[in-house]
Amino acid sequence: MQEEIQKVKDEATASLREIRTQEDAENFRLRFLSRKGSVAQLFDRLKDIPKEDKPALGKALNELRSFVESEFDAARGSIGSTASRETAGIDLSIPGRKRYLGRKHPLTQTAEEIKRIFTGIGFGIADGPEIEDDYHNFEALNFPPDHPARDMQDTFFVKNPAQKDANQNGKYVLRTHTSGVQIRVMENNKPPLRVIMPGRVYRNEAISARSYCLFHQVEGLYVDKNVSLAELKGTISYFAKEFFNAEAKLRFRPSYFPFTEPSAEVDVNCFICGGKGCKICKYSGWLEIMGCGMVDPNVFKFVKYDDHEVSGFAFGMGIERLALLRYGIDDIRLFFENDIRFLNQF
Ligand code: PHE
Secondary structure (H helix, E strand, C coil), X not given: CHHHHHHHHHHHHHHHHXXXXXXXXXXXXXXXXXXXXXXXXXXXXXXXXXXXXXXXXXXXXXXXXXXXXXXXXXXXXXXXXXXXXXXXXXXXXXXXXXXXXXXXXXXXXXXXXXXXXXXXXXXXXXXXXXXXXXXXXXXXXXXXXXXXXXXXXXXXXXXXCCCCCHHHHHHEEECCCCHHHHHHHHHHCCCCEEEEEEEEEECCXXXXXXXXCEEEEEEEEEEECCCCHHHHXXXXXXXXXXXXXXXXXXXXXXXXXXCEEEEEEEEEECCCCCCCCCCCCCCCCEEEEEEEEEECHHHHHHCCCCCCCCEEEEEEEEHHHHHHHHHCCCCCCHHHHCCHHHHCCC
């Protein structure tokens, strides 16, 4: 009997190796593991065995059955994968390809952060056209015709094909700043006003690490009764602490813009070198972040606001500049090349 058990075990082991298809597996099961199969037949013969041999033979039979069953399960389990691997010619053992998640451009992320900060203190959002007329880009902002201040902005002029008279061609420009949107907002709304105006602007400048022919600004405008310079400083300081960090220190430097009086440029202390002086802050310890000032009464006259009734402040910041400082990037052109290896870092 022991020999017969060994014989069935050897036969089963040999046939297991031959299993390739579901049909092979079924034949194996019928031959060894069904109710009439060779394993069951050996169990049947146990009743005719002398009593004293039963425990040892019973144990050997149980071992045989669990051996054949588990080997059979394993052989059957690998049928599917072996077959499809062969038929489709695909190697399923190769690791999968990594899927990259899309992400927002660093300029978009910076603009969203600026919007989040200002909408959080009650500012609304407005926008205006990128092809702007001379009136909104310059004249109503108190740039008189032929005033040298127009040279501060290297303007791209746009031809209007509908314009027959060539002398009228200077009338349209690619906007050089978002300040024209201030005029549009005031033309269409009564005070009080609290708005920011993000958008793309264009300047005909030589392209370098520091300037590009297009960039983005966020304009701000606040008009109400008795708006003071202190409120302008408070608002800008709040923004800088939120955007950079709570330790940010500001410096307001007197400056000139035709549409604000007084005017200032705002610097933040250089957090890259901690004020000691480095390449980024040009060894001054300060980084310029925006222009600002109190709205010039002449601007209120253009939009028919009573300049004795209301006052206001305005500011304008460059999104690229803020993003460069925020991420420690040293070349503005990187924002426009859209090299995926650069963009993937944000
Ligand atoms: N428009 C100015 C510029 O582009 C910035 C500015 C906006 C200054 C609003 C004062 C007030 O440089």
